[in-house]
Amino acid sequence: MKAKPPAPDSAPPLHRSVARRLGDEIASGGLAVGAVLPSEHALAEAFGVSRHTIRAALRHLAALGLIDQRQGAATRVLARHPPALYTQSMRSLNELQQYALDTRFEIHTIRDVLLDEEEAALIHADANTRWIQLVGRRRAPATGAMICHTTVYVHARFEGLLADVREATGPIYALVEARSGEEVKEAMQEITAGALPRAGARALARRQGEHALRFVRRYLDAAGQTMVCSANWHPAQNFVYCTRIQKLGP
Numbered sequence: 001m002k003a004k005p006p007a008p009d010s011a012p013p014l015h016r017s018v019a020r021r022l023g024d025e026i027a028s029g030g031l032a033v034g035a036v037l038p039s040e041h042a043l044a045e046a047f048g049v050s051r052h053t054i055r056a057a058l059r060h061l062a063a064l065g066l067i068d069q070r071q072g073a074a075t076r077v078l079a080r081h082p083p084a085l086y087t088q089s090m091r092s093l094n095e096l097q098q099y100a101l102d103t104r105f106e107i108h109t110i111r112d113v114l115l116d117e118e119e120a121a122l123i124h125a126d127a128n129t130r131w132i133q134l135v136g137r138r139r140a141p142a143t144g145a146m147i148c149h150t151t152v153y154v155h156a157r158f159e160g161l162l163a164d165v166r167e168a169t170g171p172i173y174a175l176v177e178a179r180s181g182e183e184v185k186e187a188m189q190e191i192t193a194g195a196l197p198r199a200g201a202r203a204l205a206r207r208q209g210e211h212a213l214r215f216v217r218r219y220l221d222a223a224g225q226t227m228v229c230s231a232n233w234h235p236a237q238n239f240v241y242c243t244r245i246q247k248l249g250p
Contacts, residue, residue: 023061031077065078113131113153122216136203150230153229158228185221196211
């Protein structure tokens with residue numbers, strides 16, 4: 001009986017091959033950090049592929065943190081090599097404040113909202129109450145890599161404290177606390193796994209529905225009422241959350 005020849009290795013998807021070649025050009029410096037990539041049409045002609053394939057290749061490079069894609073803006077090179085996994089470890093409000101200082105919150109929209117039922121359940125507040133909503137994304141300044149998509153809710157009584165919030169540094173809860181004189185007594189954090197929503201996918205140049213972790217933090221006053229609440233979507237592929245657990249007693 002004649003033996004069958006070994007099956008050839010399956011070729012990678014076409015968009016991965018294009019992404020690899022573009023990645024090699026970025027790594028070699030042919031496309032420098034900060035450079036604007038050619039248009040999708042120009043890239044499609046250069047590689048002899050469809051624009052659909054180019055879009056998929058660019059999404060892959062964006063997911064690796066090599067390029068920055070924004071709707072209506074030019075696509076730019078962010079880094080020559082994929083950034084390492086973003087690792088977050090917090091045991092106190094001080095460490096949470098340091099995390100905010102070490103990253104940058106880019107606020108895209110600020111608006112008044114009346115909470116719907118889903119938002120009210122998230123914040124632990126009453127539906128149809130007025131809050132200030134800030135939406136944006138958080139970056140690592142050293143690399144420019146996008147860390148998470150963030151939505152912050154601030155109680156309407158603090159509205160007058162947020163005039164320069166786009167230029168402020170540090171966490172929003174600390175700004176509210178310092179300017180209002182109302183102390184944050186504790187923070188509650190909930191971590192859930194889910195599918196990256198459309199808004200998060202668009203902001204982070206990722207695929208809608210991919211695996212993600214949602215961190216919800218509620219900052220409470222002395223009466224246990226929410227002053228500020230943040231909801232942060234982290235793509236699971238590039239994020240690690242570490243917790244140190246110490247043994248108590250002898």
